[in-house]
Amino acid sequence: MTPDVGQFIQGMCKTMEEVILPTVGDSFAQEQAKLIIGTLRFLDTVQDMQYPYEAVENEEYRKILRALSEASLRCERTNVLRSLLDEVKTHLAQEAGLKEHGPRSYRSLRQSNIVMKRLLCGILRTVEELPASIDGLVKEFTKQQLRRERAWMRSLGKDPGTPENLEEVLFGDGEYAKQGR
Amino acid sequence: MIMQAVDDRQLPSESWIQDIRNKFRVERTIDECLTRKLYNRRKSYDPPRLSEIEQGLRAFLCTQLGKEEFAFSGFRRLPGGASKQNYYFEMEWDSEGRSQRKEFLLRLDPGEAIVETHRMREFQLIKAVEGAIPVPRACWVDPEGLWLGRPFLICEFVRGLTQPESGAGMSGVACDYGHELRNKLGAQFIQIAATLHTLDWSVKDLSTLDVPKAGTTEAVEWNLAWWERVWEEDTLEDHPLVVEAHKWLTRNMPIVDKVSLVHGDLRTGNFIYDPATGKIEAFLDWELGHLGDFHEDLSWVLLGLFVLEDSGRPLVCALMPREEFLDRYEKLTGFKINREKLHYYEVFNNFKLGIITMASNARVAYGRRTHLDTLMNLVGCHGYACFAELAGLLAL
Numbered sequence: 412m413t414p415d416v417g418q419f420i421q422g423m424c425k426t427m428e429e430v431i432l433p434t435v436g437d438s439f440a441q442e443q444a445k446l447i448i449g450t451l452r453f454l455d456t457v458q459d460m461q462y463p464y465e466a467v468e469n470e471e472y473r474k475i476l477r478a479l480s481e482a483s484l485r486c487e488r489t490n491v492l493r494s495l496l497d498e499v500k501t502h503l504a505q506e507a508g509l510k511e512h513g514p515r516s517y518r519s520l521r522q523s524n525i526v527m528k529r530l531l532c533g534i535l536r537t538v539e540e541l542p543a544s545i546d547g548l549v550k551e552f553t554k555q556q557l558r559r560e561r562a563w564m565r566s567l568g569k570d571p572g573t574p575e576n577l578e579e580v581l582f583g584d585g586e587y588a589k590q591g592r
Numbered sequence: 593m594i595m596q597a598v599d600d601r602q603l604p605s606e607s608w609i610q611d612i613r614n615k616f617r618v619e620r621t622i623d624e625c626l627t628r629k630l631y632n633r634r635k636s637y638d639p640p641r642l643s644e645i646e647q648g649l650r651a652f653l654c655t656q657l658g659k660e661e662f663a664f665s666g667f668r669r670l671p672g673g674a675s676k677q678n679y680y681f682e683m684e685w686d687s688e689g690r691s692q693r694k695e696f697l698l699r700l701d702p703g704e705a706i707v708e709t710h711r712m713r714e715f716q717l718i719k720a721v722e723g724a725i726p727v728p729r730a731c732w733v734d735p736e737g738l739w740l741g742r743p744f745l746i747c748e749f750v751r752g753l754t755q756p757e758s759g760a761g762m763s764g765v766a767c768d769y770g771h772e773l774r775n776k777l778g779a780q781f782i783q784i785a786a787t788l789h790t791l792d793w794s795v796k797d798l799s800t801l802d803v804p805k806a807g808t809t810e811a812v813e814w815n816l817a818w819w820e821r822v823w824e825e826d827t828l829e830d831h832p833l834v835v836e837a838h839k840w841l842t843r844n845m846p847i848v849d850k851v852s853l854v855h856g857d858l859r860t861g862n863f864i865y866d867p868a869t870g871k872i873e874a875f876l877d878w879e880l881g882h883l884g885d886f887h888e889d890l891s892w893v894l895l896g897l898f899v900l901e902d903s904g905r906p907l908v909c910a911l912m913p914r915e916e917f918l919d920r921y922e923k924l925t926g927f928k929i930n931r932e933k934l935h936y937y938e939v940f941n942n943f944k945l946g947i948i949t950m951a952s953n954a955r956v957a958y959g960r961r962t963h964l965d966t967l968m969n970l971v972g973c974h975g976y977a978c979f980a981e982l983a984g985l986l987a988l
Contacts, residue, residue, distance in 0.1 A: 442671040446966045453970075525829050532830035539839075550988055553832045557980055564973040569765065571896055572980060 420455045424448055449567075456566040460577050464563060465520040467581050468556070472527035473506055475552045479534055482545045486538045495533045502526060601825060602959060604630045616821035619802040619814055619882065621710040626821060629708040637703035637961050642669065645679065645740055649698060652739040656732055657685055670697075672754065674967055675705050675879070680749060695749035697728065701742040704961035706952045706968065708822075709879035711735045711743040713800045717881040718747065720796035720853065724787050728874045750874040752864040765974070767860050767910045768900055776870030778911040781863070784875055785893070786924035789852040789886040801883055809845040811884040812940075816841055819944045826951035828958060833979050833988070837943045840986055846933045848885040856880025858889045859898050860909040886927065891937035893917060895945065896981045897974055935985070942982035950975030 414422075427448050435441045480499045486492050506523060509515060535541075541549060559581065561574035600608055609630045613623060640648075646667045653662070662685035670678040679698040684691065701711070712735035718727050728747035737743040755767045769777060804811035816838075823834060857880045864874045893909050894917075900910035908914050918929055953972035957965040 437668075439669045439671045443964075443966060446970060450966055450970060528830040528832075531832055532835045535832055535835040549832065553836070553988060554983065556831075557833065557976070557983055560976040561980055564976050567970070567973050569970075569973055570977040570980075571765075571899060571901075572977060574976075574980075 416458050417455055420451050420458065424451045424455070427451070453567050457563065457577065460563075460581065462517050462520070463581050464559065464577075465517060465524055468524050468559065469506075469520050469527075471552065471555060472524060472531065473503060475548065476527055476531060477503060478545065478548055479531070482542060484534070484538050484541070484545075488537055492534065492537050495530060495537065499530050499534075502530065601827075601955070602633060604633060604825075612821060612824060616817040616824075617814065618818045618821060621713055621800045621802075622814075622818050625708045625710045626825065629704055630825060632704060633959060633961075637959075639703065639963060640741060642667070645698075645700070646681075648740045649679075649681070652732070652734065653683065659685065661685075666695075674964060674971055675707055675709075675877075676700060677702050677963065695751075696731065696746055697749045698744055698746050700740060700744040701737070702956075702962040702964070703742075704956045704959060706948055706956055706971070707880060710800060711745045713881065714879045715745055716796075716798050716800055717853075717878040720793060720798055721788065721791065721875075721878075724791055725784050726872055726874050727878070728876070750864045752866050752873045754864055754876070755861055756867075765861070765897060767898075768902075769910060773865075773867070773870050774907070774911055777863075777865060777872060778917075780872045781860075781909065781911055782917065782920050782924060784863075784872065785858060785889060785921060788855060788858075789889065789927070790925055791853055793851075793853045793883065798883075801881075804848065804851060804883055806849060806851045807847060809847055811848045811851065811882075812845045815882070815884060815888075816845070816940070819947050823947045823951050826947075826955040828951070828954050831950070831979070833983060834943070834947070836988070837939065837982055837986060841936075841940055841943060844936055846885070846887075846930075846936050850886070850927075851883050852886045854882055854884040854886065854889050856882060856889070856892070858892050859895070860911060861898070885933065885937070886925075887930065887933040888937045888940065890918070890921065890929065891934050892941050894934075894938060895941055895978075897945065897977055939982065939985045942978045942985060946975050946978035946982055948975075949973075949978060 427444060432441070432444050432448070435444055476499050480496055480503070484492060484496075502523070509519065509523075535549070540546075558575060559577075561570055561572070562577040562580040564570060565574040565577060604612075609627065612630070613627060618626070649667070650664055653664070662683055665682050667679065667681040670680050672678070676699040679700065680695065681698065682693070682695050684693040686692070699711075699714075711733050715730050715733040715735075718730040721727055722729065728750045730745065730747045732746040733744070734740070735743050756769060802814065804814065820838060827834075855875075855878065857877050862875065862877045863872050864876065865872050894914055898909050900907045905913060908917050911917070912920075918934075921927070922929055949972050953968045953975070956962055957968035957972070962968060
């Protein structure tokens with residue numbers, strides 16, 4: 412694959428900065444051009460992480476939903492909960508089927524993650540109080556999601572805290588990190 | 593683009609809109625503008641050209657001034673601002689035998705804004721504080737969008753800066769005024785907050801605002817419903833933290849003892865100052881104003897997103913240390929700050945700002961509804977920092 416996405420982005424950045432921006436007189440258009448350059452630079456740092464990000468998220472969501480579907484949850488709106496849990500089971504079965512068919516498209520991963528986010532939040536809204544052990548799992552799960560999200564935006568430098576490196580968050584000390592990029 | 597999963601929100605059906613309206617009890621005019629946003633999503637967005645806006649504006653002014661002859665010049669779009677489209681123009685006309693020349697700012701609603709607000713509310717709020725707080729004089733308003741296709745407000749243009757020309761991020765984030773200017777601005781900033789919260793709003797024309805009962809949680813309920821509804825209408829995907837935060841906010845709603853006028857976005861980056869004198873010339877962005885608890889504004893000032901680290905010392909709104917701000921505010925107002933309420937509104941405000949940035953910014957850019965879609969995506973990234981602060985406040 413030549414040129415790759417990174418090379419395309421770097422080329423656009425250079426043209427914007429060296430050719431287009433110097434000729435823009437209008438202050439509003441100048442501001443917008445600088446925002447485009449900033450966005451392109453950001454994209455260059457994360458574009459190859461978009462797929463692994465969704466893949467990790469997919470794995471995490473499947474785990475938490477499986478744990479919820481196996482727990483004994485109680486709430487007043489039992490019909491709503493039952494319907495959500497049925498949907499979880501169906502979705503997880505579809506996911507397991509997809510995994511057997513080799514590489515998966517980004518779109519498929521992303522769509523599945525959006526569905527799983529809706530299901531998880533639906534359950535959390537319906538069940539007022541989770542059993543302590545499950546509650547602990549959900550809290551830890553949410554923390555990990557927040558770590559990923561902050562790390563995703565880290566290179567923009569807009570987070571007043573100290574978000575972690577995206578690769579470290581996604582891959583930890585695994586094989587990928589050792590190989591370097 | 594993941595169209596299928598978000599179609600209900602992007603192309604809302606009549607029943608979907610009505611369900612949302614029935615589900616959340618919000619103020620009348622908040623319902624009006626949020627509902628208009630949903631109906632607008634069903635239409636295509638064709639932004640008018642600059643010349644078309646100018647033409648419509650001239651026709652509007654002609655009607656307002658009652659004369660066809662006036663000098664109109666300098667019409668242009670301004671940089672800065674993320675919510676409304678801002679345009680500058682100058683006018684010269686005769687009034688009662690005297691020639692007048694003034695600069696104006698047109699604040700025009702985009703196809704969809706990061707905060708959908710009511711121009712008449714904003715107009716009334718500015719008028720209500722005029723004379724007590726430095727504000728741009730509000731001149732005309734078209735809340736229905738009859739003249740330019742979308743609602744707008746016109747006020748007098750105020751010259752100055754909203755943040756230092758170098759070393760500041762977007763809209764007051766990481767804003768470093770330097771020691772001398774910081775002291776001058778800080779004193780005025782607290783005075784403005786104190787004046788606003790002690791103002792007798794009951795004698796002002798605020799007919800577009802619903803009035804909550806003091807001694808109840810009504811104001812909090814409406815406010816929480818407002819932002820929960822926005823999340824429901826705008827988000828591109830669900831988030832477990834929002835569910836947990838909403839549960840906590842519902843369980844812990846504090847009583848509002850004294851109903852005050854609340855700015856709703858009281859922070860650095862929302863005032864214009866003269867860099868030479870350090871005088872605050874105008875406090876801006878009254879669109880999120882409502883009646884509620886002064887603790888809400890105070891905790892907005894404390895938001896981590898607007899904190900500046902000055903040699904290891906965190907300064908709220910890049911102006912002063914947190915405790916100094918709260919102490920000085922108490923002395924000026926005579927109010928006693930309730931730390932539990934302050935904590936509640938810190939959670940609430942991170943919830944609100946997280947929703948604006950994570951849901952509304954992303955939605956606006958997703959729907960390609962403004963001329964600022966690049967900025968919308970970038971501002972959206974602040975949401976994760978708000979969510980992180982929110983998780984910390986909830987001890988997650």
